[in-house]
Amino acid sequence: MKKEPIILPVDPGDPEDFDASPDALDRGQKARLVRTARTRLGLSQAEFARRFHVPLGTLRDWEQARTTAPDFAIAYVRVIMRDPDMVAAAVA
Numbered sequence: 001m002k003k004e005p006i007i008l009p010v011d012p013g014d015p016e017d018f019d020a021s022p023d024a025l026d027r028g029q030k031a032r033l034v035r036t037a038r039t040r041l042g043l044s045q046a047e048f049a050r051r052f053h054v055p056l057g058t059l060r061d062w063e064q065a066r067t068t069a070p071d072f073a074i075a076y077v078r079v080i081m082r083d084p085d086m087v088a089a090a091v092a
Contacts, residue, residue, distance in 0.1 A: 023068070030074055031065040037081045038063070052080055053091045 008020035020028070038048040038059075045063070049056040054073075062069040069077070080087045 024065075027065045027068040030069045031063055033074060034059070034069055034077055035063045037077045040081065041084055051084075051088050052076075 004021045004023070006019045007022055007025050010019050011017040038045065041048065043051065045059055046056055048054070049059045058067075061067040062073070076087075
């Protein structure tokens with residue numbers, strides 16, 4: 001069985017730290033993008049989910065990097081960041 005490469009090794013001084021694989025790093029970067037979009041709009045998770053028709057549990061999973069937001073969702077979030085009012089009107 002092939003071992004997954006490690007991009008960021010564990011910090012030996014932090015007992016709660018862990019190795020970061022390429023997949024984990026990608027998931028974390030996507031989580032940060034989703035969180036940033038929501039917080040820049042000043043919306044709670046529930047408000048963002050309702051306004052842009054994203055299931056609340058899915059949004060939470062993406063933001064907390066429990067699951068990786070698919071590429072189409074990342075594209076949607078980027079469009080929301082550029083013109084949130086237009087997107088909200090389009091999905092209303």
